[in-house]
Amino acid sequence: MPSPLNLNLISNGIVAICSIVVLGISAYVEHTTRKIGYHSATYSYDAFVGAFTLVALIVIIALRFGKPSLTTLINEVGLSFLLWILWLAAGISTTRYTSADRAICKHIDDLFDLPEFEQADPQAIAIAKKIFKSTCRDVKAQLAFVWIGFLVLTLTTVYLVSLAIKRGNSMWRSTLKTYDHDTHSHTDPFADPVGSHRGPVAGIVDEEAGVKP
Secondary structure, eight states: OOOHHHHHHHHHHHHHHHHHHHHHHHHHHHHHHGGGTOOOHHHHHHHHHHHHHHHHHHHHHHHHHHOGGGOBHHHHHHHHHHHHHHHHHHHHHHHHHHHHHHHHHHTHHHHTTSGGGTTSOHHHHHHHHHHHHHHHHHHHHHHHHHHHHHHHHHHHHHHHHHHHHHHOGGGGGSBHHHHHHHHHHOOOTTSOTTOOOSSOOTTSOOTTTTOOO
């Protein structure tokens, strides 16, 4: 099983991928929908979450290897919990937005057949249909990646907290890098390297050496 540090890095990688996708889709949808005078605060917020998460992950990963003393477990949990809140809000907001628009996404062609659009320029109608259909596809993809990111952050936060509780209060001030090093390099300095009991071990006086049968 991967070490806690490697598990956290894997989690960071998955969340980073989700952030890139969410940021890219949000920016694209914002750009395309503004052409027809439409704006959604949901996409703006999702773009912010994606960008903020990417910056936060880059900083924390750089600190782990450059200034590990700043990446104690309590700081790791704090950042993970903050991102968890942001992604939860993004998931709820995007879910509500898409639920309100699901009917529209299913009936785009019928929508533009309403009497209100009879006098509209056919070319403009075609462009609007294309934009809305593309937006509907993007919304579904964005919603999926938002909840994937949220799920990964949930598992990561729970894992880090459980690790700290299991190892005791001192673990909160330790780092995952230190924990991995101590776990994999721990050896008993007084242990017999060959597992033999026929001779004294360095550093320990053989109390039976002077005893004769």
